[in-house]
Amino acid sequence: xxxxxxxxxxxxxxxxxxxxxxxxxxxxxxxxxxxxxxxxxxxxxxxxxxxxxxxxxxxxxxxxxxxxxxxxxxxxxxxxxxxxxxxxxxxxxxxxxxxxxxxxxxxxxxxxxxxxxxxxxxxxxxxxxxxxxxxxxxxxxxxxxxxxxxxxxxxxxxxxxxxxxxxxxxxxxxxxxxxxxxxxxxxxxxxxxxxxxxxxxxxxxxxxxxxxxx
Numbered sequence: 001x002x003x004x005x006x007x008x009x010x011x012x013x014x015x016x017x018x019x020x021x022x023x024x025x026x027x028x029x030x031x032x033x034x035x036x037x038x039x040x041x042x043x044x045x046x047x048x049x050x051x052x053x054x055x056x057x058x059x060x061x062x063x064x065x066x067x068x069x070x071x072x073x074x075x076x077x078x079x080x081x082x083x084x085x086x087x088x089x090x091x092x093x094x095x096x097x098x099x100x101x102x103x104x105x106x107x108x109x110x111x112x113x114x115x116x117x118x119x120x121x122x123x124x125x126x127x128x129x130x131x132x133x134x135x136x137x138x139x140x141x142x143x144x145x146x147x148x149x150x151x152x153x154x155x156x157x158x159x160x161x162x163x164x165x166x167x168x169x170x171x172x173x174x175x176x177x178x179x180x181x182x183x184x185x186x187x188x189x190x191x192x193x194x195x196x197x198x199x200x201x202x203x204x205x206x207x208x209x210x211x212x213x214x
Contacts, residue, residue: 004040011044014061016068023072033076037116045069045115049199062199063107069114088115089209090140094122094131096155101148104178107198108144112205128155128162141171142205145191147178156181157189173208177201 007026010018019041026036048065051057091112095105102124109121120138122130135143143163145156156176163169175193176186186194193208195201 004036004043007036007040008044008047011041011065011068012047014064014068016064016071019068019072020075023075027075027079033079037073037076041069041072042115045111046203049111049203052199053197059103059107063110066107066110066114070110073114073116088117089142089205090118090120090138091142091144091205092120092122092131092134092138092140093144093146094126094134095124095146095148096152096159097125097127098152098155099147099149100124101146101178104148104198105144105146108146108177108195108201111198111202115202115206117205117209128159131159132162132166132168135168135172136166142173142175142208144175144177144201144205146176147181150180153180153185156191160189160191175201175204 004026007019007022010022023036023040026040027033045065048057048062052062093105093109093112095102105121105124109119113119118138120134120140122134131143131145134140145159147153147156160169160174163172163174173193174191175195176189176191177195177197181194183194193204195204
C-alpha cells in the first residue's frame with residue numbers, strides 16, 4: 001500500500017472502527033508499520049491538532065482521536081519485527097507542586113503518546129526534585145510543566161534552578177503552559193518554549209524533535 005489517504009480521512013472523521021479496520025488491512029498486506037503511522041495516522045492527528053487550535057474541534061473529540069491513535073500504535077508495535085522502537089523520543093510531564101489540575105496536562109500526554117512519543121506523566125503536585133529524578137532516570141531531554149494557579153508559578157522558577165543545580169539544564173528543553181502562563185513569563189524564567197493549549201504543546205514538542213533529528 002502506497003496511499004494511506006483512506007486511513008487519514010477516517011481518522012479525521014473520528015471513524016474509529018474504520019480506522020482500526022484499515023490499519024488491520026494494511027498490516028495484513030505487510031505494509032511497513034512506520035509508513036502506516038507516518039503516512040496514514042500522523043497526518044490525521046496533525047489535522048485534529050490544527051482543528052483544536054482553531055476551535056473547530058473540542059476536547060471530547062480530540063480525546064477520542066488521541067485514544068484511536070494510541071489503539072493503532074498498540075496494533076502496530078508487535079509488527080515491528082526487530083526494527084528500532086517506534087518511540088520518537090521521551091518527554092517528562094507534570095503539574096507543578098501546589099497545583100492539582102490535570103485536564104490540560106493529561107491531554108498533552110495523550111496527544112504526545114498517540115504521536116509516538118514515550119511520555120513520563122508524573123501527575124499533579126510534583127516537587128522540583130521529582131522532575132529532576134525523572135529526567136535523569138529516563139534519559140529524557142524534554143520537560144513539560146503545567147500550572148493553572150498563579151500561586152504556583154514561582155514553583156516553575158524553582159524547577160529551572162533545580163535543573164541548573166543538577167547540571168542538566170543545557171540538556172533539557174523546558175516547555176511551560178497553563179492559564180496564568182504566557183510567553184513573557186516563559187522568557188522571564190528562562191524556559192525554552194510556551195504553549196497556549198494542548199495541541200500547540202504537542203506540535204511544539206514534535207517540531208523540537210524534528211529539528212534535533214535534522
